[in-house]
Amino acid sequence: MEKLTIDDFKKMISLALEHVSARSDEFSALDAVIGDGDHGTAIVQALKAVREATDRGVEFKTMLEDVGFNVMMQTSGSTSTLLGGFFLGMSDAVAGTELTSTEVLTMFRGALEGVRKQTKASKGDKTMMDALIPAVEAMEACGSTDIKKIMRVGADAALQGSLDTIQMKANFGRARNYAEKSIGFADSGAASWACMFGSFATALESGNSCD
């Protein structure tokens, strides 16, 4: 797969909403270990806003900007702020109606930079960054020009990153107060973002194209 089209991107978002919605209770239960237990609801609400704006998209830069603002305005809390930063960062990085593999990497690097404008959390703090940072780094290190492969490598790294949070102590925000209690449970945000990346990869693999 050498080009990512707007339709491909719409499929990625659509499947992410479907898969994250299906596991929403699990993400809320993980959040309840050290937080208010609303993460499943929050991420589903945020992804609905993402999908609504993606559905009307015709060009990457304007669509991603619309997505970023839509998710930030329609929902509240850190989940929507982080997702908003993710898509606004993508919008800063790319333009056009289809992206090469290099541009896909640029888009995800931009997404990470966009999230970094919204949080100071870094790898090891037991947050969604433990899924996102390894995903983007693995995609860049992958060396393939096959976008399906790049996305799967990113998804696998996000999943591993999410599993790695199980043995971590929460080290960020209010969750820090429950640091010891958090050991033994994955971070809810890392788990939901890994699910999102997994959906992105699966959406591309389930296409009918043979390239």
Ligand SMILES: [Mg+2]
């Ligand atoms: Mg919460």
